[in-house]
Amino acid sequence: MKRAADLARLRTLASMGLTAEAFIPALLEALHDIIPSDRNLFDWTDAQGQLIRYYFEGTVDHEINQHYFENFHNTREAEVMPAFHDAVMGRAMVHSADQLDRPEFFRSALYNEIWRPQRLHTRTEAIVRGARGEPLGSLVLYRGPGERKFTRAEEALLAQIAPYVARGLQAPSAEFAQAEYVPRxxxxxxxxxxxxxxxxxLSPEALKILLLAHGGVTPDSAARVPQREDFPTLTALWQQHQRAAGSSPQGPMLTVDNAWGRFTFESCALKSLARGPDARAMLHVTVQHHEPMDVALRRALDGLALTPAQKEVCLLLRTGHSQAEIAALLGVSATTVADHVRKIYSRLDVHSVQELSSLILRLAA
Incomplete structure (x- = not known):
């Protein structure tokens, strides 16, 4: 029963009309409750199996990335595991953790110079393909040192999940500029x-958030030493700060909307307490990543003790649908919807659609 509910949750997520960039982080997060892991990764590829960009839960370390892409990607990694291109273009849907569970891998340069510094120890991987069999990307789940390797049952479940990932990547998405956002x-x-x-x-998450705000994480951008000139928003803030010349205690603020979400940049001038040549002023910039409200609402509902059908009713009630309209949309009777509403109100201790909507919004925020 739990597996059916988990797959229904992913099916709903894949059908929400999110951009592929908003869908993948939400998917990787949802997977932790289905197949426990330490960190998850998705690599986008072209039809020839070449890596285009990726999203990794955790920090982006440019030094490790530079070392990997210069020395291992599609080259030396093939000494101990399938090379990235071969794995994506091969016939296997799932690459098992058993492939790497041997002494040669744990003694390799790949493990000790790339995996180990990031506290990655074991993985399972699903190749996601489109309707014509073309590769869309690679979904990788990692566990760290001391954690058990992925089981055959978990890998079979990952194979069942892969088609939902493909659906979410290829589903038509709404215009991101019209989306409603909430800070995450x-x-x-x-x-x-x-x-x-x-x-x-830079704070630990800063490089990844800066890259996302400026289009995404690519092999090239993730492997460069970060510089202000690489990020036009930071350059614009710096130029405005220079023109202001201390005329305002609060620095300029900029907002960037793209397929990854909304990014707000708030700046503030910092005055040094040192004297003499060491007295150097600084510009402090805070970057907040906002995600689509629909994703936040879905996460809030997933934390409530409701059935999948009741969660769908909650979302439809919040968007202003009547019970009769909900019955038609879900293909059930009006009596069934009324029973769902009664149970929802009882379990959440609310007494109206307004109270229900307020509760969901508070949880989402």
């Missing part, structure tokens, strides 16, 4: 520039 806790970065406009401090 944990997706907040801090950047500091010195008095010459040079990047001098």
């Amino acid at each position: 806790r944990g997706r907040r970065a801090i950047v500091c520039l010195d008095d010459a406009g040079t990047l001098v401090h």
